Amino acid sequence: MELIHSQQNIREILATDTPLIDVRAPIEFNQGSMPAAYNLPLMSDEERSAVGTCYKQQGSQKAVELGHQLVSGEIRDRRIAAWRDACIKNPQGYICCARGGMRSHIVQQWLHETGIDYPLVNGGYKAIRQTIIESTKELLQRPTVLVGGCTGNGKTILVRELPDGIDLEGIAHHRGSSFGRTLQPQFPQATFENYLGVQLLKKSSHTARWVFEDESKAIGANSLPEPLRHKMATASLVVVSDPFEQRLQRLKHEYFDSMTRDFLRCYGEEQGWLAYSEYLHHGLSAIRRRLGSQRALELTALLDIALIEQKKTGSTEAHFTWLCPLLNEYYDPMYNYQLDKKQERIAFRGTYSEVFEWLTTH
Structure with a gap:
């Protein structure tokens, strides 16, 4: 038997x-x-x-x-x-x-x-x-390209569209930022590594390289395996740079429209709204020290006004009042500072469509 x-x-x-x-x-x-x-x-x-x-x-x-x-x-x-x-x-x-x-x-x-x-x-x-x-360590020896860029440039979407792309954030059930959690609980570390390894094995027979999003050492509670961190430290980088307004629309869809819908579907109208509100407040609170207490209070007040407006009208655009300064004062400077350290590894810069074309022809 x-x-x-x-x-x-x-x-x-x-x-x-x-x-x-x-x-x-x-x-x-x-x-x-x-x-x-x-x-x-x-x-x-x-x-x-x-x-x-x-x-x-x-x-x-x-x-x-x-x-x-x-x-x-x-x-x-x-x-x-x-x-x-x-x-x-x-x-x-x-x-x-x-x-x-x-x-x-x-x-x-x-x-x-x-x-x-x-x-x-x-x-x-x-x-x-x-x-x-062992197979993860072996397969990560293949050429690797990272997709970088400030938040809202559609990096995760781009990686998902590529046959050799591995969606680390999808596997981790987390989008990587302080607002990154989803309604799916994150896996234990070993399970995350197992799911990643299986994805590599599944695609290994029809691809000669890997494309990952440029991530930090951890995605939420899940740490990247050491062989992947090591590979990403020297990998080539392509940088997506779309217009600010286009980035806002992507973030509006992903963090406000979709998350509102998901919370209401999961918990019902009253509890869903409370959970959605808590999710946004928790994300902002997580970076309070880096923003400074006074600026954090100001943005939280704008968030509260935006939530009232959203509940009243159904529109999520009021969230731009605190999202725009958050991008301009915190997220964009932080990512650009990190990107400056990787200048010699940048192989291409362009809009979403230009980067996608470059990756599919190189």
Whole structure:
């Protein structure tokens, strides 16, 4: 029944979104998982903890006996039924536990007793995780171009449109600024790295280079993997520079129009509006020290007026009263200061369409 997989086999499993029945406890799954994995645990967090305590105090044999006691009867039947359904829906999948050890073998054996033979990943999540780390390091050796420019120039949109573009902010569920959070929670660090690694594997067969947005060392709570930070430190750079008014319209759509719609859809009218307001206030508060307390108070007052106007008329353009000075006094000077340090690496400058054309022809 068991199939032993080389690292190359695991790469193929990941690149093709082959389903993984991950039988680790939820707490383990939530610390790190793969895009095509779904959690159908052999033991709950509480059961796993009890077995672990027993193992430390009484040894392996007693721990195994306790595990079988805890997962028996109706509990065992329900879990087997869930695994059977998953196997039938995903006949090409694999079972995965922490290290390809006892838990995945138990699940495999129980399924076999019901007439289903289903393979497991030798080495489990640990082997998959190691494959991700090694393949990411290897694939990042390819030529890399960064897309830079002040906020509102459509860098993320441009990267998404390129066949060799990797949308780091999309993977991170965060737009990278103090206003960058989305309604999707960010992944744990290991899961973020896993999703990034899988994206690289998926695109690796039809591209010879990578295009990333010029990011700092972290996107919200997710840090870029060390090999990527190292590569970005020396990569060529193309800089998007669109007219200020065009940038404002992009930011209006992304941070005000879309976020209002998302919050209201998610939480309803009253709570959604409060959550949207809190989101904007939190973003401004996060950079209060850099703005200076007096300027932060002034912009917050303009934000409050803009929110009243938006609620009354539905228009988000009133937010320009605080967004424009925020761009001119904080975000643009900060990015231009950082860009000055990278002058020798700039390969091209232009508008969005000019940069897009340059990237697709070079």
